[in-house]
Each structure stands twice: as C-alpha cells, then as structure tokens.
Amino acid sequence: MTDAAADTPTPPPTSPWERERPARARVAPVRAPLSRERIVEAAFIVLDRQGLDGLSMRQVAAELGVTVSALYAHVSSKDDLLELMYTRLFTGFAMPAPDPERWREQLRDFARSVRQRLLSHRDMARISMAHVPFTAELLPHVEALLAVFRTAGLPDRIAAEAGDLISTYIDGFVLEEGMWQDRAAQLGGGDSSMARPDWREMAGDMQDYFASLPAKDFPHLRALAGLMVTDSSDERFDIGLEIILRGLASYLPEPAADGGPDAPGAPDAPRPPDAT
Amino acid sequence: MTDAAADTPTPPPTSPWERERPARARVAPVRAPLSRERIVEAAFIVLDRQGLDGLSMRQVAAELGVTVSALYAHVSSKDDLLELMYTRLFTGFAMPAPDPERWREQLRDFARSVRQRLLSHRDMARISMAHVPFTAELLPHVEALLAVFRTAGLPDRIAAEAGDLISTYIDGFVLEEGMWQDRAAQLGGGDSSMARPDWREMAGDMQDYFASLPAKDFPHLRALAGLMVTDSSDERFDIGLEIILRGLASYLPEPAADGGPDAPGAPDAPRPPDAT
DNA sequence: CTCACCGGCAGAACGCTGTTCATTAAGATA
DNA sequence: TATCTTAATGAACAGCGTTCTGCCGGTGAG
The missing domain is CATH 1.10.10.60 (Homeodomain-like)
Incomplete structure (x- = not known):
C-alpha cells in the first residue's frame, strides 16, 4: 500500500456500467x-x-x-459426463410398490413417466440407449421393476427379460420420435420454434408419399399410411406398450374362477386401448 | 510443340528407382x-x-x-455413407410370403435373420438404430412385414405398430449385446481375439456382483441374476420375441373350433421357449 | 508474519475429425 | 492436335477430446 502502489496502480473506481463485478469477477x-x-x-x-x-x-x-x-x-471424460447425465435423469424417479392386482396399470404409468423424462431433454433417448441401468444409483429401480413382474406372478425367465423389453421399447420409441422431429426441423429450417408446424407438414408429406405408392406393390402400406404417421405419438406409444403387456399377461396362470371383473391374467380380458 | 515447349519442359526420362510407376500406377x-x-x-x-x-x-x-x-x-457426407451401409445390410433380404397359418414362425424366422445380419458386422445395431427403413430400397420389406400382420388377422392399428415394435426390439437387443461385448473387450485388453474368454469371465463377475448385493434390498435382482446374464443370448432373444408374439396373438379372434394342434391365435396355445 | 505447499483453473498443444477448395493429371472428344 | 470432362490430389479450415505445463490464490506450519 506504500510505493508498491506505483507498480500496481489502484484501478479507478469501478465505472458504473461494470460495477456488477467488483472483486475478481472476470470469468x-x-x-x-x-x-x-x-x-x-x-x-x-x-x-x-x-x-x-x-x-x-x-x-x-x-x-x-x-x-x-x-x-x-x-x-474423467466425456463418456463419464454422459453417464452422469443419464443417471441424473432418473434419480428421484418414484417406483411403484408392487401390487399384484394393478401390475398392468403400474407398468403403464412407469412407461409413460419414463417416456416423459426422456422427452424432457433433447436427444436424451440417444444417451439412454447407449447406457445400461446397472449403476449403483439405478439398481433400486431395476429391482423395483423386477418386483412388479415377480409379485404379479410372472415366471422368472419372463420377468428377467421383461424389464429389458419394456426399457428398450421406450428408448427406441422416443429415439424414433426425436429422429422425425429432427428431420422435420432440419427440412424446414434452422429455426427451432418452427418445429411444430413443420412436423405436421412433414407428417402430411409422409402420408401423401405412402398414398402415392403403386397400389399393386404396396397395398398394406397404403392402407396403413394414416395409422403409421399420426399427429400425436401418444396413442401409438400406448398401443405398442399394450402389446407387450398383453404378451406378459399371457404367462400368468389363468385366474382361478375367483375372477372379479378386472382380474388380470387372461390375455384378452384387459381392454385394449382402442383396437377396433 | 513450338516454343511453348519451353513453358512445359518435357520431364527427364524417369529415373530407374522410380520406374515402378510408369503409367500413373502410384496409388x-x-x-x-x-x-x-x-x-x-x-x-x-x-x-x-x-x-x-x-x-x-x-x-x-x-x-x-x-x-x-x-x-x-x-x-455426399458421412451420414450418406452410413445410410448406404444400412440399406446395403438389408438388400437381398428374403421376406416371407404371408401365410396366415404360420405367421408366428415367419416372424420368428424374420427376427432371427435380422439379428444375424446385425451381428454380422460390428456395431451394426448402432447404425441401424439411427435409421428408419422408409427408403425406397427397404419399403418392400416393410410392406412384406405388414402383409404378414394383416393377413394373419391383426387389427390395422396393431399391425401398424407391430413392425416398429419388433424392429425396435431386435435393434435394441443386438445393441445391448454389442455393448456388453465392447465393455468386456475393453476391460480385458485391446486384443480382440481375447473377446470370448473375457465375455464369459465378465458374465461371471456380473453374476457375482448381483449375488453380493444386500439380500434385504435386492431380493429379486439376486434371484434372477443367473437369468439376466447368461452365456448365450439366443435364449434371451427368443424369450423377449415370444412375449411380443403372444401380445400380438392376443389381438386375434379366437380360433373358431377348427383348431388343428398348431392353430395360431390362442395366446396360450403356442408353446413358450421354456418358461418353467 | 512469512513461507512453503497445494488444489483448481488457464492456456497451449497434440492428433484427430468432417468437409471444402483450388489444382492437376489423364482420358475422351472434336 | 487442342479442348473439355472427369476423377483424384493436397492443402486448408474449424472443431473435437484429451493432456500437459504453469500460474495464482488460499491454507497450514514454523
């Protein structure tokens, strides 16, 4: 504070417009x-x-x-960071306590919640696809899922695969959702705020394309064009999920005549979403 | 050949030590x-x-x-090349002519063949996952798959999702297979010829790890450890596939008493792989 | 109070990537 | 023979993941 002040001259009193970073606040x-x-x-x-x-x-x-x-x-690396992001996406995720009478609803809720989490960040399904939930933080979730399967009465070999099957389905579905979204945005222009109308426009283009195929060679594709490319993906997600749930239900023993109206187990008893 | 030769002097006769590329044969x-x-x-x-x-x-x-x-x-780009690789992997892929009485076997054969193609090249599932089979070359395959579903009697809304569901399952399964394989190779060492023993060793380590979890918190994971990590993935693949096929079958009308011993449609009639 | 230490960050560098550009060599055409 | 077309080159650009060295400020010991 003596003559040393000459070497490091006291800076002029911070000018008003940069007053907000008084003490070593550069970066x-x-x-x-x-x-x-x-x-x-x-x-x-x-x-x-x-x-x-x-x-x-x-x-x-x-x-x-x-x-x-x-x-x-x-x-330690970018992969490390991606793994951190993956686990953080699912920490705090509430898993259901297994209830044998409501296992289908529980799995539906689980799948929809996972999909929502994946949709909450861009390209998150791609990250999720590249990881396995066998880290210490995520093992309880796997355990809870297995608990739902086993207490529902599924055979062990089925329960062991069911978790992978459902998780893969969710990841794959959301991944595909994102791909279409990206493709629509990239086709329409860089502006991300335009994603919505471009998506609808692209869905229309896809349907037109399918409808324009030669009827002789692509009868089924033409017939299903309107169902394969829909405005909302929610229905499609539920339908695929229901197929899996019905497949799982087919491994339950037949409800032994105690059947209430909502008895699980009979593969054709639970109502489909809307399979007319 | 007049004085213009001065501008482009004739090169000296090729010296002997570079005689090996007389006519533009260097690279x-x-x-x-x-x-x-x-x-x-x-x-x-x-x-x-x-x-x-x-x-x-x-x-x-x-x-x-x-x-x-x-x-x-x-x-035109690397993405272009990857797309080329993706479509070439499946060109020449024989699709079955739809047979309503054998749709389950046909789908099993289809899924196993696709898996084999994906396994025939390293990391091919990652490439496949990033693409949609809606290119001109692959559209006939999608059509043939839809034909199997529809002629089997599946409702249109189910048939429209079934193709995506099965394809996603195959891709996801093989992707996961490759991940474990890579992780085992990377853990054991760079030598790719050592992949086999390392994989078995790693499967053992995984099972040991699951078995070492606290029994109070992870009863189901411990119980299923031996089923979730197996030597051969073939069984696991078939089981997951069978779950999907049963789910699809649940949407068929009940076989109207014409049932041979192999009548499709009844969700519990077809034998599971080995679900004891 | 002084000094050595030490953790956390800056800056530069390495080797690699996808992609583009101007240039050149060779074959085909007139 | 002169020109045009094609196909491949070599250099370059911006960006990537990762590592290394060095600085700088706060902390504990003497």
Missing part, C-alpha cells in the same frame, strides 16, 4: 466452485440448445465461463 | 474406378476392424488407397 464469479453437479447442469443446457451432436466439452465449458481443461478436474 | 492401380459400392465395401472392412467410433472418412479412404476428398465425389 469465475468466485461463487460456485464448479462441482460435478454444476457441470452436469450446464451440459443439460447445452444439450437442450444444440442437441447431442452439438454437445462438446468446449461448449459445456463455455456455458460455465470456464476453460475445457477445468472440466477434467471433476469429470 | 490407384488404374482399375476399380472407386464407385459407391466400393466405398461401402471398404467402410464395412474398417467398421469390422475398428468399430463405429473408429470409422472415419480418412480411414475408409486409406483402406482404398485414396485421399479423403476423393470419397466426396461419390458420397
């Missing part, structure tokens, strides 16, 4: 010491903005106002 | 003019050797003894 606002959680958080922001192909370590670092190498002090 | 042996087909072929070689992550345009070019930019005269 790192001194707060938030860059934890794993903050990195994951920033990664989700970049993911939603630029998609999985645009999710680079440099972009995540830029989102945090930090250099790339700083990330590697908390995250 | 391209003048034969095989680098068609799309040849590029795809080389891409498959690189894919099998280095996996999808090691499949770069430069590697493909090197495999052909050609520079990168030469590829772009025949292929």
Whole structure:
C-alpha cells in the first residue's frame, strides 16, 4: 500500500456500467466452485440448445465461463459426463410398490413417466440407449421393476427379460420420435420454434408419399399410411406398450374362477386401448 | 510443340528407382474406378476392424488407397455413407410370403435373420438404430412385414405398430449385446481375439456382483441374476420375441373350433421357449 | 508474519475429425 | 492436335477430446 502502489496502480473506481463485478469477477464469479453437479447442469443446457451432436466439452465449458481443461478436474471424460447425465435423469424417479392386482396399470404409468423424462431433454433417448441401468444409483429401480413382474406372478425367465423389453421399447420409441422431429426441423429450417408446424407438414408429406405408392406393390402400406404417421405419438406409444403387456399377461396362470371383473391374467380380458 | 515447349519442359526420362510407376500406377492401380459400392465395401472392412467410433472418412479412404476428398465425389457426407451401409445390410433380404397359418414362425424366422445380419458386422445395431427403413430400397420389406400382420388377422392399428415394435426390439437387443461385448473387450485388453474368454469371465463377475448385493434390498435382482446374464443370448432373444408374439396373438379372434394342434391365435396355445 | 505447499483453473498443444477448395493429371472428344 | 470432362490430389479450415505445463490464490506450519 506504500510505493508498491506505483507498480500496481489502484484501478479507478469501478465505472458504473461494470460495477456488477467488483472483486475478481472476470470469468469465475468466485461463487460456485464448479462441482460435478454444476457441470452436469450446464451440459443439460447445452444439450437442450444444440442437441447431442452439438454437445462438446468446449461448449459445456463455455456455458460455465470456464476453460475445457477445468472440466477434467471433476469429470474423467466425456463418456463419464454422459453417464452422469443419464443417471441424473432418473434419480428421484418414484417406483411403484408392487401390487399384484394393478401390475398392468403400474407398468403403464412407469412407461409413460419414463417416456416423459426422456422427452424432457433433447436427444436424451440417444444417451439412454447407449447406457445400461446397472449403476449403483439405478439398481433400486431395476429391482423395483423386477418386483412388479415377480409379485404379479410372472415366471422368472419372463420377468428377467421383461424389464429389458419394456426399457428398450421406450428408448427406441422416443429415439424414433426425436429422429422425425429432427428431420422435420432440419427440412424446414434452422429455426427451432418452427418445429411444430413443420412436423405436421412433414407428417402430411409422409402420408401423401405412402398414398402415392403403386397400389399393386404396396397395398398394406397404403392402407396403413394414416395409422403409421399420426399427429400425436401418444396413442401409438400406448398401443405398442399394450402389446407387450398383453404378451406378459399371457404367462400368468389363468385366474382361478375367483375372477372379479378386472382380474388380470387372461390375455384378452384387459381392454385394449382402442383396437377396433 | 513450338516454343511453348519451353513453358512445359518435357520431364527427364524417369529415373530407374522410380520406374515402378510408369503409367500413373502410384496409388490407384488404374482399375476399380472407386464407385459407391466400393466405398461401402471398404467402410464395412474398417467398421469390422475398428468399430463405429473408429470409422472415419480418412480411414475408409486409406483402406482404398485414396485421399479423403476423393470419397466426396461419390458420397455426399458421412451420414450418406452410413445410410448406404444400412440399406446395403438389408438388400437381398428374403421376406416371407404371408401365410396366415404360420405367421408366428415367419416372424420368428424374420427376427432371427435380422439379428444375424446385425451381428454380422460390428456395431451394426448402432447404425441401424439411427435409421428408419422408409427408403425406397427397404419399403418392400416393410410392406412384406405388414402383409404378414394383416393377413394373419391383426387389427390395422396393431399391425401398424407391430413392425416398429419388433424392429425396435431386435435393434435394441443386438445393441445391448454389442455393448456388453465392447465393455468386456475393453476391460480385458485391446486384443480382440481375447473377446470370448473375457465375455464369459465378465458374465461371471456380473453374476457375482448381483449375488453380493444386500439380500434385504435386492431380493429379486439376486434371484434372477443367473437369468439376466447368461452365456448365450439366443435364449434371451427368443424369450423377449415370444412375449411380443403372444401380445400380438392376443389381438386375434379366437380360433373358431377348427383348431388343428398348431392353430395360431390362442395366446396360450403356442408353446413358450421354456418358461418353467 | 512469512513461507512453503497445494488444489483448481488457464492456456497451449497434440492428433484427430468432417468437409471444402483450388489444382492437376489423364482420358475422351472434336 | 487442342479442348473439355472427369476423377483424384493436397492443402486448408474449424472443431473435437484429451493432456500437459504453469500460474495464482488460499491454507497450514514454523
């Protein structure tokens, strides 16, 4: 504070327009010491903005106002970060307590909730597809799912596959949803706010394309064009899910004459979504 | 040939040590003019050797003894090349003529054949997952699949989803197979010839891990550990497939008492793979 | 109070990627 | 023989994941 002040002249009193960063606030606002959680958080922001192909370590670092190498002090690799994002997507996910009388509804709710979580971040199904839920944080979820299957009365060999089957279905369905969405956005233009109308337009184009196929060679494709490309994917998701649930139900012993009106087990007893 | 020869002086007679390329035979042996087909072929070689992550345009070019930019005269982008590989994997795939009495067997054969094709090239399920079979070359296959569903008697809304459901299942299953295989190889060491013993060892480790979980918290996971990680994936594949087929069968009208011993339609009539 | 330490971040660098550009060599055509 | 077309080259650009070295500020010991 003596003559040393000549070497480091006291900066002029911070001018009003940059008053908001008084103490060493150039890049790192001194707060938030860059934890794993903050990195994951920033990664989700970049993911939603630029998609999985645009999710680079440099972009995540830029989102945090930090250099790339700083990330590697908390995250060992990009794969590590992706795995963190995958597990964080499903932590806190409420699993049902197994109820043998409601296992179909429980699985329906489960599947729909998983799909919603996957849809809550762009390209999340692609990330989910590349990972296996056998990490320590996600094992309880697998256990809870198995519990639903087994207490419902499914044979062990069926229960062992059912979880994979349903999870694969959800991931694959949402993945495909995202692909169509991307294709529509890319076809229409870069503006992401235009995704909606472009999607509807593209669905119409697809139906027109199917309808334009030679009737002699593609009778079934023409007949089902209106069903394969629909406005809302919710119905399609439920139908595929119902096929799986009915397949599982076929492995239950026949309800032994105690059958209430909602007795599970009979493969044709539970009402289909709307299979006229 | 007048004084213009001074501008382009005739090169000295090729010195003896570079005599081996008398007529433009340095890299391209003048034969095989680098068609799309040849590029795809080389891409498959690189894919099998280095996996999808090691499949770069430069590697493909090197495999052909050609520079990168030469590829772009025949292929518009890497995505284009991947799509070419995807469609070529399934061109020439024999689809069954729909037979209402054998639709389950036909679908089983179909699914197993598709799985074998996916397994015939490394990481092929990852490529398949990223594409939709709605290209001109693959549309007949979709049509044939729909024909099987509809002539079997499935409602249209079910038939429209069944193709996606089965395809997604196959892709997802093989994808997961490959993931475990990669993880085992990567854990054991880079030597690809060691893949087999490492896989078995890893399956044992997984089972041990499941068995070591606290019995109080993971009873079902412990009970099914031996079924979820098996030596051969063939059984598991068939079981998941059978669940789907039974689910589809549940949408058929009850067989009207004409039933032979192999009558399709009854969801519990066809024998499960081995669901004790 | 001083000094050494040490963790967390910056900056630069390496080798790789997909893609584009101008250039060149060779064959075909007139 | 002169021109045109084709196909491949080599260099370049921007970006990627990852690693290494060095700085800088806060902390505990003497």
